[in-house]
Amino acid sequence: MRPAHITEVQAVMRARYHAASTKHNRAKALRQILRWLWQYHGAAKLDDQVNRFASPRPRNVCVTDDEKQRILAAAAPHVKLWILLCSDLAIRSGTAIALAPRDYDPARRTLTFTTKCDEHLTLPVTQEIVEMLQACDPQSEMSFVRQLWHRHHRQTRTRSRLTSCGKNALGRVFNNLQTQLGITRHLRPHDFRRTTAVAMLKATGDIREVQAVLGHKNLQSTFWYLDHDLRPVSRTTLELLKKPNPRKGPKCA
Secondary structure (H helix, E strand, C coil), rough: CCHHHHHHHHHHHHCCCCHHHHHHHHHHEEEEEEEHHHHHHHHCHHHHHHHCCCCCCCCCCCCCCCHHHHHHHCCHHHHHHHHHHHCCCCCCHHHHHHHCCHECCCCCEEEEEEEECCEEEECCHHHHHHHHHHCCCCCCCCCCHHHHHHHHHHHHCCCCCCCCHHHHHHHHHHHHHHHHHHHCCCCCCHHHHHHHHHHHHHCCCCHHHHHHHCCCHHHHHHHHHHCCCCCCCCHHHHHHCCCCCCCCCCCCC
16 A cells, blocks of 8 residues: 555545544544554555544533423323433433343342443433333333333324334434424434433532443543533642642651
């Protein structure tokens, strides 16, 4: 591989309409491949010739209490449970849809599941979610959200164009619900997860607690969520750190 090839690849990346995050990630992956070829296969060192695309800023939208209450009050049971799992427990929206009775321990009132990063996570369940899970069949292999979806349509006897209960289908229902409620901000189910992370940081002041509830393997991922909401550095604190600790005397030689 020659420098001309790198120039050609980067020209294609710039010409195509991709999100900033896509360009950033692809350029990073290209550098890693070139570095690997150089280190282990004797190829020319070309990774430093790959342009660095700016890393996109994290989405910083949080759901207000009013927006949350209005959405929950108007949502059908299956949509409400989905949102509560994303909000109360800060679970990713795709994971929340798939949670089933096999993941729930009714005696301990906990949900145990595997995150997208292959981390095993156990979370206590809030009372509101407990009551909704108790309405489902504990012997069923079907997910909780899907069980409530089937029950809702049987009870209301309505025919819906929603023929599946996947993430995309529920996302459309969620967007339509916002429109019906007159909520003009474009919210996503994932914003409930971020809202909980921010609220936990404010309540505990412990970013490790936030990392635990989010199920992040890497603390940097947690900082990414909270980048817009981290408290500013205090000059008073910096000055205090310079003073000797009165509880510890000088060490003897």
